[in-house]
Amino acid sequence: MKKLAAAALAAAMVLSLAGCGSSTKKIESKADLKDAVIGVQLGTTGDTTVSEPEIGAKEVKRYNKGAQAIQALKKGQIDCVVIDTEPAKKFVELNDDLKMIEDQFDDEQYAISMKKGNTELKDQFNKALGELEEEGVLSDIVNNYIADEAGKNPYESPADADRSKGKLVMATNAEFEPWEYHDGEAIVGIDVDIAQAICDKLGYELEVADMEFDAILPAVQSGKADFGAAGMTVNEERLESVDFTDTYANASQVIIVKK
Numbered sequence: 001m002k003k004l005a006a007a008a009l010a011a012a013m014v015l016s017l018a019g020c021g022s023s024t025k026k027i028e029s030k031a032d033l034k035d036a037v038i039g040v041q042l043g044t045t046g047d048t049t050v051s052e053p054e055i056g057a058k059e060v061k062r063y064n065k066g067a068q069a070i071q072a073l074k075k076g077q078i079d080c081v082v083i084d085t086e087p088a089k090k091f092v093e094l095n096d097d098l099k100m101i102e103d104q105f106d107d108e109q110y111a112i113s114m115k116k117g118n119t120e121l122k123d124q125f126n127k128a129l130g131e132l133e134e135e136g137v138l139s140d141i142v143n144n145y146i147a148d149e150a151g152k153n154p155y156e157s158p159a160d161a162d163r164s165k166g167k168l169v170m171a172t173n174a175e176f177e178p179w180e181y182h183d184g185e186a187i188v189g190i191d192v193d194i195a196q197a198i199c200d201k202l203g204y205e206l207e208v209a210d211m212e213f214d215a216i217l218p219a220v221q222s223g224k225a226d227f228g229a230a231g232m233t234v235n236e237e238r239l240e241s242v243d244f245t246d247t248y249a250n251a252s253q254v255i256i257v258k259k
Contacts, residue, residue, distance in 0.1 A: 030104035039069035043214030111244040113228040145178035162203040171225035179231035
């Protein structure tokens with residue numbers, strides 16, 4: 001009887017494990033996303049992109065964090081992950097069983113979101129962004145996170161930086177390395193440094209508020225945050241609810257699959 005019970009238990013475990021995964025569809029290009037089970041971070045451009053009928057996904061599984069989608073891929077629960085290029089590079093760098101498929105989607109533009117009608121603050125931000133670009137500070141910040149000299153030239157606020165205008169709250173989702181992520185207790189990344197550099201120029205103290213990605217625009221709309229910066233792509237849908245500053249970076253979506 002014990003042997004029969006053990007055999008039944010083993011059979012049940014095999015069936016249970018078999019039911020945990022999805023199909024093993026081979027994906028080599030955007031065209032192969034048809035009938036695939038695709039993982040995305042909830043509310044991101046990747047989510048919007050693969051939800052289009054023309055993609056023809058079998059299912060889009062949405063996760064609060066990109067890392068959760070990656071874990072689902074590694075466990076065989078989804079066929080691929082669609083996410084922004086730079087975070088994808090980090091995931092592939094940390095997981096030697098994954099690879100990235102590039103150049104399948106259109107280029108995008110990142111900008112900072114603000115409450116509609118707040119033209120005074122938007123104009124100030126655009127002016128500061130223009131100055132930071134001319135001074136080479138923007139490129140230095142980006143290169144400190146993604147270029148060969150990564151980590152060698154971190155942004156530092158001027159010792160005499162003015163903070164007399166009060167505080168600005170930045171809404172972000174710190175699960176999107178290198179744009180924003182946790183480093184111990186601190187939230188760091190390209191967007192955080194850019195926001196700090198802008199505040200340094202404008203005379204504000206910066207406060208970073210971490211939240212789910214799809215909570216950022218509501219926080220900006222309601223005034224709980226003064227602006228949102230989270231590797232956020234400008235698109236028509238978002239423009240209906242918020243305004244955006246000038247573009248500060250270009251990006252695109254890529255596909256991550258198991259090797």
